[in-house]
Amino acid sequence: MDLQNARVCITGGAGFVGSHLAEHLIDEYDADVRIADRFSNSSPDWVPAGAELVEGDLTEPDVVAEAITPDVDVVFHFAADKDASRDDTEQFRVNTTLTQRVIERMDEVDVRNVAFTSSSTVYGEAPRPTPEDYAPLEPISVYGASKLAEESLLSVYAHSHDFQVWSFRFANIVGPRLQLGAVVPDFIGKLRDDPSTLEILGDGRQEKSYLHVADCVDAMCHVVQHADQPVNTYNLGTRTTTSVKTIADIVADEMGLDPDYEFTGGDRGWTGDVPRMRLSVEKLAGLGWEAPGSSDDAVRRATRELLDEGVYGLDESV
Known part of the structure; x- marks a missing residue:
């Protein structure tokens, strides 16, 4: 899809990667950006000038309804409990509930494009470099398990509800x-x-x-604009x-x-x-993007x- 002048909702858009994406979309694409965030692991100071803010918990239906309206072209879903070192199933419940609420609201108002921040943790301890089609996926953290479950739910909506999904399996972003x-x-x-x-x-x-956040958001936008399958899964990292x-x-x-x-x-x-991780980025390179450093x-x-x-x-x- 074309991001130029797009109406974009970023859940968790006041966080580390989300705030950089918001700035990039406004500066490079003249996009109309709405950020939805409750500031649990983010900051109001990171909301860029020109972005609309919806403050609240996206597990609450009224907050999701305010954030995702029928005029939205694409949702970048970043909102999550991001602590990969946690070892309790509450993180799984929170993350999967967030994604469930977001895509149910999208379906309700006929918004069909969603870009999702997944993680390399879905692979578990896999051979390196790890390609996107590696199987079986056996995460060893609750965080990785939640991301894999969310990817699966998004796949269902792509194949059964006419969604277009871009899932990004991040390396470590800095x-x-x-x-x-x-x-x-x-x-x-x-x-x-x-x-x-x-x-x-x-x-x-x-x-x-490790991938720099400026390169990360540039890669995400490149993939959204150039990959057009119902489900588009890409590793983002360096070689x-x-x-x-x-x-x-x-x-x-x-x-x-x-x-x-x-x-x-x-x-x-x-x-x-996961003590050792290197993602294959051949699929990303084949789409015309590669990390500059x-x-x-x-x-x-x-x-x-x-x-x-x-x-x-x-x-x-x-």
Whole structure:
């Protein structure tokens, strides 16, 4: 579909990736953007000028009705409990309920285009690089299980309710506004507190692909405008990976520090953590888009931006 001058609703649009997408759509496509958010892991300060705001919980029918109106051309569904380290089924209930409410409302008012932020966690511990058609999908975290269930529900609506769906399986996205809980701002915060020592979860050899948020939103828009199947599933990432220890080296270097590293041990940072991940991006490249830099480049750029920003995550009162 054409995003130029489109009427767009972004659920969770005041969050990290959603707010960058909103800015990109307004600046590059002159889109009319409506953001729906309850500010549980986002900030009112991140709502760009020119965007309309609907504040509230999207599990509530009246909030969904206000956000998704018949004049909307496409919904970018970002709203979710995004903590991949959680290990309880309440996260599954919340995320699947959010998606259920959104697509039921879309069906009710005949809005048929939806772009969904899924995750590489749907693959579990898969061979690398992992293509979109890899099977069986066996997530090892509740977060990954919720994303897989949401993809499945969207597939049903694509094939039975004439929806067009774009599902994006993200690598690790980094850049300005990235919150505490993610490795780069966590390392910055720890080194601000104690420049001499840095605790690293696991053994530091966990290795994943990192993509800058500006490249992420550009890739999403490219896919939405060029992929036209009922269900369009794309990995978003780089061809390269970065280890946790290398991230520590980059952050320390950008801060002008030389700390001692203290590893907590084990091959993963938390229960459900996939220690090694690299996505195949051949399908994305075949559609005409490829990341302009490496995974290391994305981490270094994000570190510099977060240091310039001077804010590492959200205040708990937000």
